[in-house]
Amino acid sequence: MITITINEKKITLEKPVTILEAARSAGIHIPTLCHEDILEPYGGCRLCLVEVEKVPRLLSACTQYITEGMVVRTETERVIEARRAILEFLLINHPLDCSFCDKAGECDLQDLAMKYGPATGRFAEGKRKHPESYDDPLIVRNMERCVLCSKCVRMCEDVQGASALCITNRGSKSYVEPFSGGRYNCEYCGNCLTVCPVGAIMSGLHRHDYRSWLIEREVETVCSYCGVGCSLLLQIRGNSLIRTVPKIGRGLNRGLLCSKGRFGYDYISNSERLDTPLIRRNGELQPAAWSEAITHIARRLKEIKENHGSDAIAGIVSGRCTNEDAYVFQKFFRGAIGTNNIDSVASLAYGPAQRFFERIFGQGVTANDIHGISNSDGIFVIGGDPTGINPVLGLQVRSACKKGAPVVVMGYAEGLKRFSKHAFITNSTTETVLLASLVSEIKKKKSLPGERPVFEEIISGLQPVPLKDASEMSGFGLNDLVDTVDTLSNMINPSIIVGRDIVQTSTGHMSLLFLAALAYLLNGRIYLLSELPNEQGLLDMGCQPDMLPSGRPLTIETFRTRCEETLGIAIPSTPGLNYVEMIEAAHAGRIKALYVMGEDTVQGLPDRNYVSDALRNVEFLVVQDMFLTETAQYADVVLPSLSWAEKEGSYTNLERRVQLTKKAVEGEGIEEWKIISEMSKILGLDMGYRSVTDIFTEIVRISHIYREITYNDITSGRCMWPYKGGPLRHDVHIEGIELPDIVSVMKNADESGVQVRREAHLFHSQNASRYSPALQSISPEPYVKMSETLAGRLSLRDGEHVKVVTEAGSITLSVHRDPCLPENVVLIPPFEKGGIFEITKWKVNPVTKAPALDGNRVIIET
Amino acid sequence: MVVLNQKVLEEINRIKSKYHDSRSCLLPALYIFQREYGWLSPEALEAVGEILNIPKATVKGVSTFYAMFSHKPTGRHLIQLCTNVACMLMGGERLLDVLREQYGLEPNITTPDNRFSLVIMECIGACDTAPAMLVDTDFHGNLTGEKVIDILEKYK
Amino acid sequence: MERVLLRNTESPHSADIHEYIKGGGYISLHKAFEMKPFDVIDEVRRSGLRGRGGAGFPTGMKWSFAVADPQTPKYLICNADEGEPGTFKDRGILEKNPHLLIEGMVISAYAIEAAWGYIYLRGEYPRAKDVLLSAIKQAYEKNYLGDNILGKGVGFHLHVHCGAGAYICGEETALIESLEGKRGQPRIKPPFPVNEGFSLKPTIINNVETLANIPCIIEIGGDAYSKIGSPECPGPKLYSVSGHVKRPGVYELPMGVTLREIIYTHCGGILGDKKLKAVIPGGISTPVLTPDKIDCPMDFRNLPRVGSLLGSGAVIAFDETVDMVNVCLRITKFFEHESCGKCTPCREGVGWMRAIIERICGGAGRNGDLDHLMEVSSNILGKTFCPLGDSAATVVQSYLGNFRHEFEEKIKNR
């Protein structure tokens, strides 16, 4: 306990904090410019100077720690004089252009000058001049206004870990700039914008049309981009979303955002958005009234059901749909259509991975708090770049690394290059072998804890793969591998972060088993990267062909009947088709009607030609989307959907945290759940919902994993698994897991040629990003990344164009050389045009049922 | 692009053994690059960053902090003329005029024949022999106009 | 007085280890190794040695703080940044008597149990670098440095690290940042380097001259040493003298000689026998004094009493012809150039002062400028992050205070 006096008020604190924190805890305000709670104390601006008894100098409150009996005064004549002096210094070089500065009204310097500042300046020597820099697509720099608080640089370096900004020169010539001096070429998280106290670093999206006082409303909601679910504020004027900003300290992101959350919201106001339903007439999509479109769909579905049976109809949901919409959608298919042909994008990788781990470790095993990552003493990343897929989660990895935790990466992770101790990029078979080898070596060093005897039997039964063999096959040095084994074995509470690339291969099921073994041996926490905001929600809502809401297998009769009784509907007992099976069935003509809610199947699946053929082959295709996507262009009816900011609902993130998305503006369209209930009514099932709350109440009633959640709980954002500590499904059923024959995998491995793999791209995330002009402007040109050796052999320079040819097709791309890549792998990100899926084919993995993308060999033509 | 020669890489690797953390090698590495290439081009900064695993912007921020790193090409010989108080008292600033007249030199300028570059220094610790200058790594003190010209004639 | 720091330096080979050993070098090291580390520190404490880098902090006390911290490893850093204009005393030791420094550092490292040491050498001293490197090499060869020094199981490794032209890197925490490959901006204190220094480990930083005093202290004992020079600040001291004196140079004299003795006895008086107009006693960041103050003893205690500081002991004498406003301008330019830019008052305020003085020198001074200059300097004073900004302000105030009439004249006669 430490007792101090501030402004004659006695304050007792438990820990030695800074004077600033102590004052704040007592409600005493001390002005600051360079201080930010999430950054380390800096003490540069000197605005926070205060008087401390018995100390002749004024002390900066943001850096000075309290000591017992300290007597502090924050508003004496001397302190106020000092503040005025500092402000005068700051203003001598600050242009007084508040009248056309976008920061006006929310500028710290402006506010402070109003409060303490001198009325007139005495500086007569001519101000520092710097032209405003528009070199960047998204960020405008006006360095005349910079007060050199260095918050942007510290944010960029210490928190974001991007280190794109620096202060160059020194003294009065100090200058904040990116390396190039012009374009940032960074991750565009925009977190520098959050902390800039003045108008020096600003978003270019609303230059000169933003005035803080014109913001009429602010709505706190959850971002619509990925499975992390960052909190953000939507600022609204009239019916327009002006910008999204984070709230420092709030939400699981604590005020950090990534490029998508900060800049990517502009898809909402994209002029290409659909505003009216379309019905295909005489081969063309023509506008129609809502009532007409809905009855038309209901009628056609009914006809097809009567003529071809319920199982000729299938439905696909997107990971952008809310829990409520997804829930109603599956209920409609099961109850009103009478089929279990209902699936979502989650089945492409996230779902199978989760299902695999839950089968061994029990339900909820992947539901872990992302802040745990930064507290782990080691990180193993495999199958995807967390900083590209789930950027704010990626920051946790970097933060752990900064605290000294070693990071081992398998697969390509651009954003972790500087942070990883070991990184192994391979083709997919080698990946599995390498993993097997790591497990067989770590097994020797770690004793089995005896917690799960059945699984331990499996681990013991795994074929040994000597590191030497793995080293030979992969080309990685034996020493590196030995050190990796040591590094991993020394971890005490590691985080294991799993992305989708590991699942989407023909040996993906083996990799998952080795990974489970690794997690068990290392006592690691598993995190699944999730590319869409509600993948977890889709699984929880039962948008799976063989699972009912809350992950209960449909084939277990007690679950099914209990569900039927609660809902008053009949549920078919045979599992339906999953996503890729539906497309295959459509291609084969077995699916007659397909209802796609929010998903662009053509863009989202590999092998575009095949998918297009399948869609063309469907007799009746309904697509509900914000845009006339490629998938929608094949549709017989297109329904416009509302954006995430235009409706209410909830998302469940990858930690299984349920969060609310709030309606901020009015959109053209009708909520999905309403449309579907309407159709359902025509088909004879009246769901009777009046609001999303009704739906949510039903979800809570039927789903034991959402037990007892209320809307109020969700609002707090603290609604995390297991919600009320209720019993989880412990019925682990490991039987049936086959021991992989890794030796014959090694023997039969086809190492020939160059494989193409997917690079998760920060700005091209295969969802709304493609309709965001802001995100599109950052790195518009599609490319292929290849090793220096391969490029050298083909005499290719950076930026040169090549034709990349596979069995499935060919695309022209610009070359990026990357010394980290092995010679037999090239990477292509999922761009809309010129993306990897244009030239890949898939096979279905027999165990996970996920599409396997390995074996796509490319030829580079110059 | 900076062509990295093996010698530079080896030299930097040797330096790494002097420190517990490779970040400390930054200043020495910048010195080596400046010695090898005459100045620190953006490519050089990037290369240093890559060798030491330091972000290139950070490298730039550090290297521009220090007055002795040059971020534009310099001539074959670098004249570092002191004009701080002791040298000023003894006529250091007049030497500037000599350099201007004789070689067309100005602070931070390189002669067109690329022979000399001039920078003004804050005290080079030769105040007892003021006015003084450093040419490359050689001290010259007790300078007069004629002496400066004599000395510089030896640097081709 | 027998010379200690510059002993035998008239020899052209004084930097050679053989020459140094011939003159009695490295004997103190043997002697120190026979003592317990704690006793070495105690000897230094009793000697009353105060840091020669400028702040005058008692060296023995600093060491005992570091030793009290159980963390390892500990580092020993020699501050050879010697950036204070007018100062070239450390250069004398570095170039002519490097083994004295090395011996001092090995003894210090033994005392504080540091296994690694660095000499942070200013980039402007290429010759000193070469001398040091070969001296260190020789010391390794003779087993005065290495893993098992003199077979006593004591290990100490010493490296030279070059600065690159930043005065602020003489400030100890900025020095550490620079050594860590960062921008040389001072750190928040506390924690002090003795607890969290280089690589966040306990670190002792001492000036070249301070460390060069250590062998002598061990040789003659702390008590005997404390009898040299001023009683409060004992020891020999190097004074760098420059400006308008007949014999500029480095002088080793006991602490507490007067400025008058230095200028008139040792340096032969003012060039051309002109009148002395002003003198800077401790480098340009110490306030300027008028001739009536030159009987003041040169030490940490007495100079503050007449309104200045000992600083690095760099004396610059000005004859009667010097334009003091111009000197003030040059000094302010120096501070503007050397400000690290971290804190507002120094970054913005010093440039502002420079602009006003420059305008006055350029003949565009206005009435009120001087009051204004005074106000700007007081607005800087006491509000900066590190002492550099404060120096800039006090120094300007000293010129304004002592030579206000010269400023006024410039404004009047524009």
Ligand SMILES: Cc1cc2nc3c(=O)[nH]c(=O)nc-3n(C[C@H](O)[C@H](O)[C@H](O)COP(=O)(O)O)c2cc1C
């Ligand atoms: C702006 C500034 C510059 C300094 N420059 C030097 C310097 O060049 N050499 C030096 O030894 N100490 C310098 N110091 C003092 C150091 O911070 C530190 O006090 C000293 O190195 C401690 O060594 P000592 O105790 O042996 O004097 C400087 C201090 C400041 C504030």
Ligand code: SF4
């Ligand atoms: S006073 Fe401030 S700006 Fe000046 S050198 Fe010190 S910290 Fe840097």
Ligand code: FES
């Ligand atoms: S807030 Fe304390 S110095 Fe800036």
